[in-house]
Amino acid sequence: MSRFELCAPRARMPLLRRLILKPFIFVAATILLATTPARAQALVDPSKVAPEFREAAEKRRAEQLRQRECALKADLDKVLPRDRTAYLNQCLETMAAKQ
Template identity: 75%
Template sequence: MKQFMIITAIALAVTAPARSQALVDPNKVAPEYREAAEKRRAEQMRQRECALKADLEKVLPRDRTVYLNHCLDTVAAKQ
């Protein structure tokens, strides 16, 4: 049992933490996909901006989805 605990502790220490999806870089994709990459990056930036607003306003986790959807709709209406 002691060996199992040691192996588990080592395995947890070695694994890398999960990271969120990286921003798309339109310059690193093939030219035929660049327009789609630019659109995806713009969407990711809007999502991050709304998530930051939610963090700053300390939105509760249960209300976060509604807040983010409302924020994204508001941003889309402005454009």
């Protein structure tokens, strides 16, 4: 056998890899484009809730506003992600104590 015949399968390897990777890359790109981004929970609007659930909706909205305010404080204070939960819990407790 000549040296060229021994190297011939190696020369075809990049082509085979490209042929195998093209469908994989296409499928991965399609999946990424098909997914929707996660959205934050919207504020509850008590006026759009049935009258019997309006009181609970008002309480939920007040709680959501407190949580958002504490999250904003955490962002302004540049709290590290590992400490964020403890900071938010402490903030919510102090807000509850004030009321």
